[in-house]
Amino acid sequence: MNQQKNILVCVTQQKTCERLILKAASLKEEFEGKCNIYVIHVARDGLKFLDNPHEGEALQYLFEISKSVGAGLFVLRSNDVISCIADFAKDKAIDCIILGGSVPARSENSFFTKLRAVIDINIDIIAIP
Numbered sequence: 001m002n003q004q005k006n007i008l009v010c011v012t013q014q015k016t017c018e019r020l021i022l023k024a025a026s027l028k029e030e031f032e033g034k035c036n037i038y039v040i041h042v043a044r045d046g047l048k049f050l051d052n053p054h055e056g057e058a059l060q061y062l063f064e065i066s067k068s069v070g071a072g073l074f075v076l077r078s079n080d081v082i083s084c085i086a087d088f089a090k091d092k093a094i095d096c097i098i099l100g101g102s103v104p105a106r107s108e109n110s111f112f113t114k115l116r117a118v119i120d121i122n123i124d125i126i127a128i129p
Contacts, residue, residue, distance in 0.1 A: 005035045008094040009071070010085060011062055013041065013055040018065050020098050023128055025069040027096065037071035038092055042081045082111070086118045094123055101127040 007024045011017035021039055028035040041059060059075065066073040078084035089097060097119075101112060112127055119125075 003034070005031050005095045006093050007035060007037045007096045007098065008085070008089055008092065009037065009039045009098045010100070011039055011041050011073075012100070013058045015058045015061050017058075017062055017100060020100055020128055021062065021065050021069060021071065023098055023126070024071065028069070036092075037066075037069060038088075038094070039066045039071050039073045040085065040088055041073070041075045042084045043075060043077050044081070045077050045079050082114050082118055085115060089119060089123060096124040096126065098126045098128060101129070 005027075007027055009017075009020045009024045011020060021037075024037045024039075028037060039062065041062075059073075063073045074088070076084055076088065085097070088094075097115070099112060099115070101110070112125060116125060
């Protein structure tokens, strides 16, 4: 692998999202370290997620995991989560997006399908159960 890759990991405020970050870290190894990992959490405008000690604790935990694999954690605010992720992906020239979820749940109303519809560049989207 000669080309630098950019991976985006989409997380919620749950500690179980650690598995998504670790999947990105394993891909980084496959790319022989020639990879940037970005971890993103999009909070809806007006939501005071840091006032909830469990959510703040989970994001702190995910921040530490991100840091341990050489990734940055970005917390953005938007009422249009899908467009926010798509814009971030375009801005950072993302090659692969890692999401939590179930691969079979690709109905027309699924997050995966809605995200795929607004991303007009060739990006692999991996849903990790």
